[in-house]
Amino acid sequence: GESVGLHLPTLSVQEGDNSIINCAYSNSASDYFIWYKQESGKGPQFIIDIRSNMDKRQGQRVTVLLNKTVKHLSLQIAATQPGDSAVYFCAEQGNDYKLSFGAGTTVTVRA
């Protein structure tokens, strides 16, 4: 079946810098996308979502961008903090309501 993938498995970021985590998806019928954060030893945490009728959505320190033309999703984290160190997953959902997850990007914040 179709799947969601991430461009890079790891990302190292200097504290205070902005982070950009990328995700490519292949199902053009997907109409809803979510970013999750998972800290070591914990369950995933819903960060932000976006529907396919939007290009951008902002939350607290996070922004999700959706480019449907190239089927690309990104998560931007402003002023990255040590507490942002985690694995980040993107997920897509189509009209069958199934959620498909990418492999995850491990973000490490350097002090």
Added chain:
Amino acid sequence: DSGVTQTPKHLITATGQRVTLRCSPRSGDLSVYWYQQSLDQGLQFLIQYYNGEERAKGNILERFSAQQFPDLHSELNLSSLELGDSALYFCASSRTSGPSGGQFFGPGTRLTVL
């Protein structure tokens, strides 16, 4: 604390056995989702229930089944267990029929099949 509870926290069993994992959603949440997370397969969506009815089905094996009860708690039944079923099983809940607006995960049940 997300407000979603899962029991048990850890479960160790043998191949061929059957286990039941339990999930209580946050108060007021009508949807319950089950996920499996393993090192080789990553995070996999298994199934979703909304207000007692099956809403979406993912990569759930025929040996696995789930249900959501009138009080909205949910159980995931895993039978004829195999070594490859060893994984973390997460439950999540949301207020509505989809994750939009927030989806909250429990701490997970770690299943080890020996």
